[in-house]
Structure formats: structure tokens, C-alpha cells
Amino acid sequence: GQNIDQPTEMTATEGAIVQINCTYQTSGFNGLFWYQQHAGEAPTFLSYNVLDGLEEKGRFSSFLSRSKGYSYLLLKELQMKDSASYLCAVTDSNYQLIWGAGTKLIIKP
């Protein structure tokens, strides 16, 4: 079966750095997305990785290792507004998007 694993919940402090991990087992791989979803709202696109390495976009960076079936989302200089769920999603060999259940990130002052 196809599976995306993320921690259910994480807590971090305002101003700090947090890394949210995602591991996947899918039938093929055609890219990995990270989305942010605030409570009661729709997911919004954060990043896309298809090659190994780090993609940096402002305070957010996303890393991919295809050989390990692993990605992480790194959030720097955390702000209270970063409190949200972060969803990892992988496109498989049939171009189907497989979603993780998301990691709820709680930011404390």
C-alpha cells in the first residue's frame, strides 16, 4: 500500500527553528509537495521537490532524499502565525497525489 508518515503534533517556541519530517512509501515517485493548512481553512501550497537536496524559500526550506523516501520542512524564525497543520503529499507513478494526515504545529510565545 501507499503510505505517508508525519508526526501528528509538534510544539515549538516563537523565534526558534523547527523541522517537520515526512517519510513515504509509494508506487513510484514524481515529486513531493508541502502545504500549510490553518484550522478551518484550505491548504495553501508551500513547496515542491522532485530532485534531491534543499529548496529554500524565505523562512521555509524543504529537503528531499529520494533514496531514503524522506523529506523535511524547515521553518526558521517562527512566528505565531505559523501555527497550522503542515501536510506532505507525494505524486506517485500514476501522477496520483498521496496525502499525509498532516503535522499540527503549535507555536508558544
Add this chain to the structure above:
Amino acid sequence: DAMVIQNPRYQVTQFGKPVTLSCSQTLNHNVMYWYQQKSSQAPKLLFHYYDKDFNNEADTPDNFQSRRPNTSFCFLDIRSPGLGDAAMYLCATSTETGAAQPQHFGDGTRLSIL
């Protein structure tokens, strides 16, 4: 601004009473998706349209149907809602179904069943 719009944001219906959720887009994207998302769970794909070609996920209940009368609009019809159908329903669009295409989501409709 180009966007994906879902109406209404909140919908309440009675057990067994048909309900229709609507989605419109000004992005002129070829692909439109309907997802069901329950609390703390991954979005579950129900259907998607590539232009007018309809694609039904194998495990989508027969109770759920969809229509796309034109590029801009897509509807989700729930014929006889049960208590288990209470969820957030998300509409999304993308330019193509290819690997590198992010999906753009509307704000969702939260459906409650009485």
C-alpha cells in the same frame, strides 16, 4: 485576483436530504478536484475532472456525484447524506495533472448533518 471560490462556507442539511456544494474558478485551469477532509485526517480525493473528462476514485461512495457544466464551475452532489458525510469539502484546481503542478484550493465548505 484569480481564485477558487466555494459556496457556501458552511452548509447544514438534514439526514437523507440531498445537498449540492458549488465551486467556481477564475484561474482557467483544466483540472478540478473535489476532496473530503475530516478532522486531523488527510484530504481524500473523491473525483477529478480533466476538462470534461470525469474521473471517479474507486472508493468514492455512489452517494456522491459531480457535475462540471463548463470550465469555471464544478458541483458536488450528495444524494442522501449520512452522519458520516459530515466533513470539510475542498475544491481544488490545477493547470494539468502532471507531477509538478501544485493544486490551488478554495476555502472549503464545512458540511454538518442534523
